[in-house]
Structure formats: C-alpha cells, structure tokens
Amino acid sequence: MSKHKFRASTLPVLATVGPVSLWLAFFVAIPLLYVLVMSFCSIDENYNVVFQFTLANYRNLLDVNYLQIYVQSILIAFFATAFCLVLGYPFAFLISRTFQSRKTILYMMVIIPFWTNSLIRIYGWRTFLGASGWLNRALTALHLIDSPVEFLFNRGATVLGMAYVLFPFMVLPLYTAIEKLDQSQLEVSADLGARGGATFFNVVLPQTVSGVFSGCIMVFIPSLGYFYVADILGGGNSDVIGNLIERQFQSGNNWPLGAALSIILIAVTLLLVKLYQKCGGDMQSLGV
Amino acid sequence: MKKKQMIGALLALSVLLGSMTACGGKISTTGGGSASTGGTSAAAGKGGLNLYVWTEYVPDSVIQNFEKQTGIQVNVSTYSTNEDMLAKVKSESEGAFDIVQPSDYMVEQMIKQGMLQKLDQSKLTNLKNISSVFLDQSYDPGNQYSVPYLGGVAGIAVNTSKIKDQITSYADLFNPKYKKSIVALDDYRAVLGMAARSLGMSMNETDGAKIAQIRTQALKLKDNIKLYDSDSPKSALIAGDCSLGFCWSGEIALAIKENPAIKIVFPKEGAYVFFDNWCITKGAKNAANANKFINYMMDAQTAKAVSDEFAYLQPNKAAVELLGGSYKNNPAENVPEDVIQKGEHVKNLDTATLAKYNAIWTELKK
C-alpha cells in the first residue's frame, strides 16, 4: 500500500468526516451523556425529571432484588451464548468446509430466517411450545405424556428464545473464521498422525478463536437487553436487565432510575468489550 | 469473501428496487393524508384523530364505521397499563395524542398534572345515554374532563375442569397448591392491590408496616403465577396454559365464551373496581374531532357494538336495552351492583409510596 497520504487540508476532511462526526455527536455522544446526567437526577411528585443531584438511584440499584436480576440476566445470557457456541461451532464448520461446494446457499439459509420479523418468530415458538401447542399435542397423540409439559414461561424458555434470535450472530463470525482456516496445516497435522481431537485443539481452535470471541460477544451482550424475549417466552418470570430498564421508562415512570440501570448495562458492556480486546479480539469483526 | 460481498450488493440493490416499486404504487394511491406515515403532525391536518387506547378494548369495526361516517382518519395506538400510557403521553410532545382512555384514578392524576382539557359539553349530546350511576364520580366531579367508556373488576377466572376446589376469594389464589397455574395482570397496582385486599387491607395503603405485610403476602404469589399478561390474559386461559386467572372481568367473559368450563368468581374481600373513561389531552391537535368521536362512542348502537366484542360493564343504558338478556344476565359482563359497591378503586399515591410498590413488584417479577 502506498504510504503517501494527501496533505490533510481542512476542507476535504470536513466534507467527508464532518457529517458523521456531527451525527455521532448529536445522536450517540450527547444522548448517552444525557443519560449519565439523568441517572443522578430525581423525580418530582408528577414523575417529572428534576435536575436535583442525588445518588439515590444508584443506591436503589444495590438492592438485593436488582442484584439478583443482574445475576439472572447474566446467567440467561451465558447459557444462551453457550447454547449458540456449542451448537453453532460444528454447524459453522460443516457448512463452510465439509459441504464447501454448497456453502453459499447454506450460508444464505442461515440469514433467511432473519428476514422474518424476530418478534413473530419468537411468538412462533410460543405457539409451538404452549400447553396446547404443537409439541404438546404431538406428544399427547403419541401417548408419550398424559398432561401437557410446561415448556413455557420459565428461564429455560427465555434462554431458548435468546439463543434462537441470536444464533446467526454466532454462526456468521465462526463461519468467516473457519473459512479462512489453512487447509494445508490441517493436512500436515493429519499426516503427522494427529487424531481429530488433537488437530482440533492444536490447529483449528487457535486459528478460529477470534471468531469464537466475536460470536460470544455478539450473543452475550444483546441477550442482556432483549426484554421482549423475556416477556413473550419467559412470561414475565425471568426478567433480564432490559426488562428493568424498559419498566422504568414505561409503567415505572422513573426515568432517572432507568437511566442508572442503563449506565450499569453500559458498564457491563464496556467491561466485556475490554475483555474481548484483551483476548486479542478485533473490534472491526463485530460489525462486518 | 469477495463473492459473498457481491451477493450482498446484488441483494441489497434488488431489495431496495423491489421495495421501492412494491410500495411506490400504494403510496400514490393513498396520497399524503395517511395518518401513520407522518407521525404526530400528519393526522393534524384536516380530518385526523390520534387515539391512544387500551389493548383489546375498542373494536376495529367501530373505528372503521366512524371513519366511514365522518371521513376522519383515525390512527390507533394501544397501551397495557395506565402507567404506560402516562409515561408515553408525558414523553411525547404536547397534543401528540388527541384522545386517551385512563381509568378513574388516572383521570384524577392527569387532571392534576394539567394533561387534559375540558370536554365540549355542547357536543356530547349522547351523554344522556349514560346511566347516572356512572356519572359525576369523585375523580372528575361534573364530568368536565371525562366520560365513562366501560368498567369492570379484576376478577378471578377458574377453569373448573382443572380446579375442583371452591374458589371464593383473592386469598384462595395464595394457596401453595396452585403452583404455576395463575395468569395475572401485568399491572403492579392491580396485583399488589389484590394482595392487600386478600389481607383485608386497602389497595391504597401508604403505611410502611402495612406495605411490608403486603410485600410478604405478595411474594407468596410468586410461585403460583405462571404468566403476567395484561393485554390478553384470556389467551392463556383458553389455550390451557393457566387454570386460574386474576384478570379483567371482560377478558374472563370472553374466555368463558370460548370455554364454558371457565367460571368467574368475584372475591369476597371485595374486588378491584375500575371505570375507564374518554378524555382529550391538553393541546390536542384535533380537539373538535375528538369531541365528535367521544359523542359517537356514546351512541347506543356504537356502545352495543362495543359490548358485542368486548364484554365489560356497559354504562350506556340505551345500549344495555339493545343488548338485552344475553348481556344483563351475564354476571361476568354485567358485573352485579353489590360487587361494584363492595369493591375498591385504585387511588393516586405519592411517588415515595409508589416507589416502594415498584420495588415489591420488581421482587415479585424477578
């Protein structure tokens, strides 16, 4: 690549980078700073936000109930991520290498469900798993069960829902990483008599670990916020941090508390992203 | 990698083109007057009306009929609890919604906050259809800001094919044997109010010690509630997901229609009672249309059409005459007067108390 750069005269910089800077300032930086400010505000008796400094919102967050929901939310995100990784890794490997000749169409078939609205797909699970849903009716018809099994409205159902909507976000980075694997190294390893397991841990995994990390980040973080999955499949019994925030901006009518909850969520996110970068994760691969 | 991006580019292009042509034709046929494309201001021109109403409460057919009669284009948004509505109306620019549908205590709250405007009594010629029992309530003396729409109680639904015990009270719902069987309203004032009633307390307690008792009682419900749903609790009852329900009487009435094994129980402690009302927001951009709409809703035929679809207590006595026996003799719909008398309304509480209620709610729902 040519090292030579145009001398940065101001006009072209302004013309190219100006719009995006303004946009990011107005719609990312300022709103987030405003949320931070609001998290230290109070509300009056009419639920209006008043700019009166208080730490009460953060004190409220230390309440044991909130702490338990954070833990629950993190566990839900963890299991959803694990579910996606365990099922998604072999799958990504198979579609990108084993069935290489058809990989484009196989890849597209992961994307296609995406084009159907995620809410209605989640509701599809509810129809499938409900007490009088397809699965229960099938099991009853086969005389495998007498009374309907309760699949819905618990943490497991929420985990399933999160894993389902976010599964492609795990598969796509894995696919990209596995696709780049150096075939000759695999062959050398096999020729040297290494067993499948050894080849996997010594050659395959280290080369694809970046895909694993970005997949995990892209599943874990959103699962902390997807309140509608917890509502539809969890039935309101397995709230995630997103539900807490949503409630304060809706029925709770307490924006400062909701803002403080958001700040916590941002902090968790930044922590995870830092961790990701520490592990050598490439930020760019989160967005492509 | 290159190939993938090529495909991506092709796809993007064709989708864009496809979508433009797909919607292009329609946009030109409906013209610019479509209420839904321009948000707050679009319906403000001639002939618009922005409604913000409860989910499953105003029949589509009734609204379409109004549009046909008047040429006014109605844009409907829905909410699930009074508090949700309050939050959204407050966060919007003034007058974004023309009409809201708050319950009794919320009418009072919104008047207090100066969020409503007085109704144009001269336009409300159908007010005479409303039974005086429902008029001139303490939350809005003289009906300056509100007229009643429908009412009811938060009753108990029992699927008698699954629950053989006699259920007579809110307190019965706390029985540990009904583990994971209740669908409850996703509404903290309702659920905590119910817990309070089951202890013989008021739904509007402000005393710290009593609230602590309500908390202990409410948490006993945690294992029994399988699902929170304010919008359509009947779905879970009909589908058999839940065999008990703590929900709006109208929802129970509809569930009974689908499955006669479901019965309604009015708790002996006295039920949560509500009246919902039509109100016009302050700064409403279509106030004249809003008054027209409210008057239309009080028309006997309209009110009958409402009751045909949503089985709540109907304050419109002219409509009740039209509805006849099927309405009058259905206690789930025409909630008996003594139940209403014995029941309690939610009242506005101070924000500090509400914060305590909210904390219990979070604890219950986690």
Add this chain to the structure above:
Amino acid sequence: MRRKKSERLRRRAGAVYCGLIYAFLFLPIVVIVVNSFNATESKPYLSWKGFTFDWYGRLLQNAALLDSFRNTLLLAAVSTILSTIIGTIAAVGMFKYRFRGKSVIDALLYIPVVIPEIVLGIALLTLFATVNIPRGMLSLVLAHVTFCIPFVIFNVRARLDGYDQSIEEASMDLGVGRLKTFFHITLPVLAPGIGGGALLAFTLSIDDVIVSYFTNGQTKTFPLKVMESIKSGVAPDVNALSTLILVFTVLLVVLTQSGLIRRLRRKR
C-alpha cells in the same frame, strides 16, 4: 476403502446435524406459514379450524397493517440511503486523512454496535423528549441511521484495506478533479463494500424492534405492529404478510444466486 466409507458416514452424520440446526432455525417460520392458512376466527387464533386462503385476501383490507409495512419499507429505504451516503464518505475520509479526534470518532462508532439496543433506544428517547423532536417518521429515521452508519463504515473500510491509492493519484495527476476521481475511480472499487453495508443496514432497520419501540411516537413500523398484535394473539393476516415477505426474500436469493451462477458459467 474403509477410509472412504467412514468419510461418507461422517458426511452423512454432518448432513443430519445441519438438517437439525436448520429445522431449529426454520421451525417458528413453519408455524407462521401454517397459521397463515388457519381458518380460525377467534382470538388468540391458536386452534386449527381448517385450511383457507382467506387471510391473504383480508390482508389487503387491513389498512393499518399495510400502512405499517409501508412505513417499515420507507424507513428502511431512507435510513439505508442516508446511512450509506454518510457512512461511505466518512469511511473514505477516515482512510485518507489524518486529523485530530479520529480516535474519538472511531470509539463512538463502536458504541451503537456493541451497546444493547435498549440503551440506544432510551438515550434517544430522552434526547427527543427533551429537545422536543416530534416522534414519528423523522425520529425513527434519525434513530435508524444512527445504528446503521457504523455497519456501513465497517464494511466499506474492510474494502478499503487493500485499496491502492496510486490509481487515484494517477487520475489526479492527469488533471481529473477530486470529485470526479472519487466517482469514477474510488466508488467503483468500493461498490461491493458499500453494497454489503447497505444490505446490512437495510436488514437491521427492517427488523428493528427495540430502538423503534422507544422512538416511534404513533408511527407504527411492521415489527411494532406485530408487537401490538402479539398482545392479543397474532392474527393470521399478520402471519400471511410475514409469509409473503419470506417468499419474496427467498425468491430474491434464488434469483440472485442463479444469476450469479449463470454469469460464472459464461465466464468459463
């Protein structure tokens, strides 16, 4: 010989595994498609009452639903175009020039990508409520462009990584203007990245629930309409519309795929 056999067995097991994963991915979609043919009339539209095409016809009468779909397409198209333009020139600028504050912009770009959508949603809600930007199509476009821009920039940037600026210089040396060079030299090279970014932006916008939920005012997008209809049981006409969208996208994929294959063959 034995190796071949075990290889075949392995492939077969792999195929079964992939089949199961696709079943998992498509199962709710099967539910949606089947329910779009359900003749049921009563909420929550769960029990099967026989097969009918009626809902596809009634879909055309459901003005509110069609409106919401049109809103979604309009919103996605506008957001895609805006974010693609802003994002592309920004990516080029950030690649070409060194300037102060570049790292700040870089950091800000990642925020909408990594933070949970709900945070962006409430942050924009508080902003819009405070400066009183009327909620509706305008606020939705502002919100959607915000979360689309970074994806466009990343895609274009990935394309720029291997970009040789010397052709540009050559063009300018020949006296071609800066803008003209951009349109004739730079843009064609970047096209696949721009297309990929635009596709991603469009996809994200069309499926967005959470950010729209907080910033929509009374303008309903299709996902928000679905959210509303979920409250009372998803009506078969919503399923019908979803099915049509699905069929349309699948057809599109098939068409572009086969077009690509044909072109490759011709080359050979």
